[in-house]
Amino acid sequence: MKQAFLNYYDITPVTTWIHETLCSVMPEGLAIFLESLAVGVIVLLMYAILAIILIYMERKVCAAFQCRIGPNRVGGKGGLLQVPADVIKILTKEIIHLKRADQLLYALAPFLVILASILTFSCLPWNNGAEILHMNIGILFVLAASSIGILGILLAGWSSNSKYTMIGAVRSGAMLISYELSIGITVLTMVMLSGTMDIQQIVYNQADGWNIFKGHIPAILAFVIYLIAGNAEANRGPFDLAEAEQELTAGYHTEYSGIHFGFFYLAEYLNLFITSGIAATLFLGGWMPLHIPGLDGFNAVMDYIPGIVWFLGKTFFVVFLLMWIKWTFPRLRIDQVLTLEWKYLMPLSLIVLVIMTACVVFGLVF
Amino acid sequence: MDIKEKISAIYPDASFSEQGDLLAIIPAEHFREVAEKLRYDNEDPMDYLRDIVGMDWGESLGTIYYLESSRSYNRIALKTFTTDRDNAYLPSVCDLWKTAEIKEREVFDFFGIRFLGNPDMRRLYLRENWIGFPLRKDYDMNSNPLDMENEENADITDEYYLNPDGTIADKKNIIFNQKDFVVNIGPQHPSTHGVLRMRTSLDGETINKIDPICGYIHRGIEKMNESLTYPQTLALTDRLDYLSAHQNRHALCMCIEKAAGIEISERAQYIRTIMDELQRIDSHLLFYSCLVMDMGGLTPFFYGFREREMILDIFEETTGGRLIQNYNMIGGVQADIHPTFQNKVKAFIKHLRSVIKDYHDIFTDNVIAINRLKGIGILSKEDAISLGTTGGTGRASGWSNDVRKHHPYALYDKVDFKEIVYNEGDSFARYMVRMDEIMESCHIIEQLIDNIPEGEFKVKTKPILRIPEGTYSSAVESSRGEFGVFLESKGDKVPYRLHYRSTGLPLVHAMDTVCRGNKIADLIAIGGSLDFVIPDIDR
Numbered sequence: 026m027k028q029a030f031l032n033y034y035d036i037t038p039v040t041t042w043i044h045e046t047l048c049s050v051m052p053e054g055l056a057i058f059l060e061s062l063a064v065g066v067i068v069l070l071m072y073a074i075l076a077i078i079l080i081y082m083e084r085k086v087c088a089a090f091q092c093r094i095g096p097n098r099v100g101g102k103g104g105l106l107q108v109p110a111d112v113i114k115i116l117t118k119e120i121i122h123l124k125r126a127d128q129l130l131y132a133l134a135p136f137l138v139i140l141a142s143i144l145t146f147s148c149l150p151w152n153n154g155a156e157i158l159h160m161n162i163g164i165l166f167v168l169a170a171s172s173i174g175i176l177g178i179l180l181a182g183w184s185s186n187s188k189y190t191m192i193g194a195v196r197s198g199a200m201l202i203s204y205e206l207s208i209g210i211t212v213l214t215m216v217m218l219s220g221t222m223d224i225q226q227i228v229y230n231q232a233d234g235w236n237i238f239k240g241h242i243p244a245i246l247a248f249v250i251y252l253i254a255g256n257a258e259a260n261r262g263p264f265d266l267a268e269a270e271q272e273l274t275a276g277y278h279t280e281y282s283g284i285h286f287g288f289f290y291l292a293e294y295l296n297l298f299i300t301s302g303i304a305a306t307l308f309l310g311g312w313m314p315l316h317i318p319g320l321d322g323f324n325a326v327m328d329y330i331p332g333i334v335w336f337l338g339k340t341f342f343v344v345f346l347l348m349w350i351k352w353t354f355p356r357l358r359i360d361q362v363l364t365l366e367w368k369y370l371m372p373l374s375l376i377v378l379v380i381m382t383a384c385v386v387f388g389l390v391f
Numbered sequence: 392m393d394i395k396e397k398i399s400a401i402y403p404d405a406s407f408s409e410q411g412d413l414l415a416i417i418p419a420e421h422f423r424e425v426a427e428k429l430r431y432d433n434e435d436p437m438d439y440l441r442d443i444v445g446m447d448w449g450e451s452l453g454t455i456y457y458l459e460s461s462r463s464y465n466r467i468a469l470k471t472f473t474t475d476r477d478n479a480y481l482p483s484v485c486d487l488w489k490t491a492e493i494k495e496r497e498v499f500d501f502f503g504i505r506f507l508g509n510p511d512m513r514r515l516y517l518r519e520n521w522i523g524f525p526l527r528k529d530y531d532m533n534s535n536p537l538d539m540e541n542e543e544n545a546d547i548t549d550e551y552y553l554n555p556d557g558t559i560a561d562k563k564n565i566i567f568n569q570k571d572f573v574v575n576i577g578p579q580h581p582s583t584h585g586v587l588r589m590r591t592s593l594d595g596e597t598i599n600k601i602d603p604i605c606g607y608i609h610r611g612i613e614k615m616n617e618s619l620t621y622p623q624t625l626a627l628t629d630r631l632d633y634l635s636a637h638q639n640r641h642a643l644c645m646c647i648e649k650a651a652g653i654e655i656s657e658r659a660q661y662i663r664t665i666m667d668e669l670q671r672i673d674s675h676l677l678f679y680s681c682l683v684m685d686m687g688g689l690t691p692f693f694y695g696f697r698e699r700e701m702i703l704d705i706f707e708e709t710t711g712g713r714l715i716q717n718y719n720m721i722g723g724v725q726a727d728i729h730p731t732f733q734n735k736v737k738a739f740i741k742h743l744r745s746v747i748k749d750y751h752d753i754f755t756d757n758v759i760a761i762n763r764l765k766g767i768g769i770l771s772k773e774d775a776i777s778l779g780t781t782g783g784t785g786r787a788s789g790w791s792n793d794v795r796k797h798h799p800y801a802l803y804d805k806v807d808f809k810e811i812v813y814n815e816g817d818s819f820a821r822y823m824v825r826m827d828e829i830m831e832s833c834h835i836i837e838q839l840i841d842n843i844p845e846g847e848f849k850v851k852t853k854p855i856l857r858i859p860e861g862t863y864s865s866a867v868e869s870s871r872g873e874f875g876v877f878l879e880s881k882g883d884k885v886p887y888r889l890h891y892r893s894t895g896l897p898l899v900h901a902m903d904t905v906c907r908g909n910k911i912a913d914l915i916a917i918g919g920s921l922d923f924v925i926p927d928i929d930r
Contacts, residue, residue, distance in 0.1 A: 087689070087690070090690050091689065091690050091692075091693040092693055092694070092697060093693065188572070188574045188575075189574070192574070192593075192596070192911070196596075262687055263687065263759055265687065266912070271581050271582040271684065271685045271686070271687060271915050272582065272911060272912055272914075272915050274580065274581060352689065352690050353688075353690060353753065354687075354688065354757065354759050355683060355686040355687045355688035355754070355757065355759050355760050355763065356686055356687025356688070356759075356763075356912070357759055357762075357763070358762075358763060358910055358912040358913065359596055359910065359912065360596075360910065361759075361762055361763075
C-alpha cells in the first residue's frame, strides 16, 4: 500500500521547527509553556469560531427545511453578522443571581459543562500531527471527559432550586447515562476493529480504507447506533427532553442568563460538533482522504486536499445529518427514550459488538 | 312523549315560558328530582348539559340549565331560582353532569349562588379575595379597587351540603396536599396557548392531578355587554375565541336576528357559511401547527402557517381584518365580498388539497408522532358527553355532536358534508378529526363558492334595536365546539344578560380527567390535541 500521502499531510515538521526555533532563544521549559499557551488560545478561538459557524449553519439549515430564508438582515445579504451580533448581545447581558439557589454549584455548573466540552474537543484529530491531547487511550479519555458534562447539567438543574430545572436535570441525567452505554459499546466495536484506543492510531489504520467500509455490515450498524445515541448525548431533537421548550420552558438552564446561559448554549453546539467529529474519526476515516481502490488518478487528486478539510468536511456532513433529523422529527417522551435505549439500542449494539469481534477474529473484515 | 308532558309528569306544577326559548320553570326544592329524571330517562336521556347560565332577576337569583339529548338531539331549558339573595343556595347537579363542576363555580363567582353538593366552591375567574359578585344587578362597581398584591391560591376549598334536618353545613376539601410536588404549568408558558395556568401535581413524570386556574385574561365581557346596545355587543365576540371570530359573531347575529325577527338575504347566508368554513380551516391549520410544535416538531409548524397566511390574506381583502374581522352584522355582513374573492378561495382550496399530503407525510405517518399520540389521553364517550367537550374532541370519542348536522343553521342543511366521527377517543383521533374536517370544509366551500346568488348582502336595520322580552339562544359549530349565545331581554335596547357558552372551558376542565396517569410530556400533547383558546374561556 502506497502511503506517501501521509507524509504530505504531516504538519509535524512545522511544529518541530517552531519548537526548535523557540528553544534556540529560550530555555525549553519556557518554550513549552509558551507553546501550550498558544495552543490553548487556538483551541478556545476555534471553539468560539466553530460555535458561530454551527449556529449560523443551524439557522440556515432549519430555515431551508421550514421554507424560510433564515437570517438575512444583519451583515449583508446572507445575515452573516447575525450570530456575532447575538454573541455580543449575550456577552453584555446581565448575569442574574438567584436568591435561593445554591450559589457555588449554581455558578460552577456552566463551567463544568464547558470544561467537558473543551476537553473532548481537544482530543479530535484535526490533521496528521495536529492532535492536541494525544494519549494511547484517547478514546477512553473522550468518553470519560464527556461524562463531566452530565454532572454540570445535573448540578445546574438541581442548584437552581426550581421545579422545571429539576425535572429537566433528572430527565437528562437518566437519558445521558443510558445512552452512554450505547456510545461506549459502539466505540468499543470500532476499537475492536482498529485494535487500538489511540485516536491518531485509529485514523492511521484507516489509510487503506475507512472503517465503515472495512467493517462493512457491523460497522454500518454501529455507525447508525452511534448517530442515534450521539444525538441523544448532544441533547438534540428528537432527544432534547432535558430542555423541552414546550414542556419545561428551557429545562435545566431555565434560570441561567447572560454568558452563563451562553456556556450551555455553546456547549450544546460544540457537543454536536464533537459527536460528529468522533463519528467522522471512528467511522469515516478522520482526516484520511477518500480512496477508491483501482482509481489511481482519482486517489491522487483526493490526496491534494489537506487533511483538515477532509476532517471538517466529514464532520459537517455528519452535523448536517443530525440537523436534518432534528428538524424533521417531533420529540420523544422520556419513557420512550429510555425504552428505545434499554430495549433496542443497547442489546443491538452488544450484538453488533459480538459480530464485529467474530468478524475480526475470523478475518472477515477488509 | 313531548318534553313538556314529560316534565309535567315528573313535576305537575312546572310552568312553561315560551318567550323565545321553551323554558320549564321549576322551584329549587323540586329541581333535583326533575333534573335526575330527565338525565336518566330510559328512551331519551338529557345527558349533555350545554350550559348553565346564572341570572339575576332582581327579586330572585337563579340559573337556567340548557340540556340536550345525545340521542335525539332534543333540547330543553330548565330554570330554577332562589329568592334569598344573601344566602343563595341551589342544589348542585355536578353528579349528573360532570361539566357542572366548573360551570357552577362560574355561576358562584359571578352571582354568589352556592351549590349544595359541589365539592369545589372556589371562585373560577376572579381573585379569591374579591368582594361581591359582579354580575348581580346591585353590585357596586367601586367595591374592588386595583389590587397589586400577589394572589395566593388556596389549597383547601369549601363544600356546602344539606343536612338531613334541612340545615346547611360546610366542610373542607383538600385540593393539594403539603407533600404534593405541584408544578405550575403557566400562566406564562409556551404551550398553554395563552395565559392559562394548570397547577399540576406530579409523581416523578407522572401526572396525579391537574387544577386549572382560569381568569388571567378575564375581561368581564358579559358584564360589559349589559351596558352596550345590540350592535355594539358584536365587537366583543371576535375577541372571545379569536380563531373562531366569524363563527362567534355569526352566533350572536343569529340570536339577535331570531329575537328581533330579522330575515337575512340568501347572499348573506352564503357569505357567512363560506366565511365560517374558511375560519374553520384557518383554525384547524393553526391547530396542526401548534400541536406539532407542542410535540417538538418545529418544521411542520411553518407548513400550517404558510397555508393559514393565504386564508388571512383572503379575509383581509374582503373584511379588512386578518385575525379579528368584524364582518358579520345584524342583518347580514359588513361589506360585499371582494371581486377576486371567489377566484382566490378556489385557488386556495386547490393549493391546500395539493399540499395536505406533505402534512401527513411529515407528521401523521411519523413513527414518533404515532407513538406519542395513539392510545394516549383517552376520553371515553360517556365522559365526553358528561364533560360537555363538544367539537372535534367529542367527535373523536364517538359522540356525534356537530351542531351543523343536528341543528342546522345558515346553509348547512343545503350542503352535503360528512360529520367526522372517530371512536378511539385518544389524541390521535382528536388530531385526525381536525385534519379530516379541513377536507370537509373545503368540500362545503366548493359547493357554495360558485353559486353565491345576487342580492343584498345586508338588510337595513335600525341602529338601535329593541328586542322583545324573553330568553333567546342560538348555537353554532365553531372551530372547537358548540359556541352558544344565551340572551335575556327585558325589551330594552341593551341586553339584560348576554351569556356565551365557552367552547374551551369544558376542554380545560376535561384536562384533569384525560391527563391523569399520563406523563408530563403528554399533558402538553393532550392539551394541544384538545385545542382550547384561552380568551374564550376567561371571557
